[in-house]
Amino acid sequence: MTEIKQITVVGSGVMGSQIAMVSALAGFDVYLQDINEESLKVAEDSLHGHINKRISKGKISLLEAEKAFARLKFVTSLEKAVAETDFVIEAIVEKLDVKRQLFAEIDRLAPSHAIIATNSSTIVSSKLADATNRPEKICNLHFFNPVLVMELVEVVKGPQTSDETADTAVELVKQINKTPILLKKEISGFVANRILGALIDEAIYLLENDIATVEEIDLACTKALNHPIGPFALLDLTGIDVNYYIRQVLYEETGDENQKPQKVITEKYLNGEYGRKTGKGFYSYNS
Numbered sequence: 001m002t003e004i005k006q007i008t009v010v011g012s013g014v015m016g017s018q019i020a021m022v023s024a025l026a027g028f029d030v031y032l033q034d035i036n037e038e039s040l041k042v043a044e045d046s047l048h049g050h051i052n053k054r055i056s057k058g059k060i061s062l063l064e065a066e067k068a069f070a071r072l073k074f075v076t077s078l079e080k081a082v083a084e085t086d087f088v089i090e091a092i093v094e095k096l097d098v099k100r101q102l103f104a105e106i107d108r109l110a111p112s113h114a115i116i117a118t119n120s121s122t123i124v125s126s127k128l129a130d131a132t133n134r135p136e137k138i139c140n141l142h143f144f145n146p147v148l149v150m151e152l153v154e155v156v157k158g159p160q161t162s163d164e165t166a167d168t169a170v171e172l173v174k175q176i177n178k179t180p181i182l183l184k185k186e187i188s189g190f191v192a193n194r195i196l197g198a199l200i201d202e203a204i205y206l207l208e209n210d211i212a213t214v215e216e217i218d219l220a221c222t223k224a225l226n227h228p229i230g231p232f233a234l235l236d237l238t239g240i241d242v243n244y245y246i247r248q249v250l251y252e253e254t255g256d257e258n259q260k261p262q263k264v265i266t267e268k269y270l271n272g273e274y275g276r277k278t279g280k281g282f283y284s285y286n287s
């Protein structure tokens with residue numbers, strides 16, 4: 001199995017930044033790369049905010065936090081970020097053509113032993129593997145939001161992924177103190193999001209048919225089913241824009257009209273109401 005010392009996370013959004021932080025906290029040398037300098041700055045500030053909270057709650061020591069931040073480098077250069085990497089985790093926008101271009105570029109720049117994983121739950125690794133010359137080293141490694149809190153990570157083998165790559169990925173998940181499950185075959189959405197998708201679809205159906213309000217549907221889930229938050233609060237947390245892109249990809253893949261982003265999702269997306277990250281989604285948030 002490949003020994004992992006250095007991890008590179010590409011894309012410094014909510015998912016990428018926290019994946020990088022979790023890896024640094026576990027003792028790995030980490031590069032967090034993004035082409036957008038401003039996004040890196042936002043990521044750094046947000047991570048300091050989350051970690052400061054943990055320090056003040058006594059969950060982590062100041063020294064541990066300082067060591068983790070010393071291991072975490074924020075860079076715009078992809079070349080620098082992957083030059084000596086052992087494991088790349090891509091967490092950029094959910095667009096196939098953009099991801100394929102990035103995978104080809106990483107393949108050109110990274111050492112030949114490096115594994116390249118995508119955090120995507122809708123774009124399976126076989127759609128990216130042939131953009132590289134190392135298809136057996138490509139897999140999905142799917143985290144949940146917020147990554148600092150959620151324990152599960154799905155490792156997904158594509159038809160081209162080698163056993164060694166999957167084993168290394170499973171081992172890495174354990175080393176960053178998360179719980180892996182290994183999906184032996186690709187299926188869009190994987191396990192957790194397929195189940196969650198069914199819940200969200202039903203919540204939107206009930207809303208669009210004027211059965212109940214956003215607040216009431218969320219209350220049904222929190223107070224009747226004991227979910228930590230309702231489906232609309234969760235959409236605000238994970239990003240209505242992300243949901244829009246995911247459904248768009250599913251629609252393009254299947255041609256199934258039922259997979260298209262629903263009316264309410266499209267409206268919010270077009271209004272720039274993405275949820276917590278824009279201050280407004282199904283709920284409003286103070287910045």
Ligand code: CAA
Pocket residue numbers: 050053054057059121143144145146147148149150193196228229234238
């Ligand atoms: N980032 C990092 N940490 C966060 C956070 C965030 N955005 N939001 C909350 N937390 C931390 C808090 O700091 C707190 O930490 P401590 O336990 O150390 O104090 C902990 O989470 C609990 O937070 P709160 O007490 O403020 O609030 P809460 O009890 O409502 O918990 C929650 C917040 C953890 C997000 C909880 O509501 C929850 O578990 N929600 C469900 C999340 C979920 O279903 N995620 C899966 C989404 S699907 C997905 O991710 C798929 C995908 O493909 C992207």
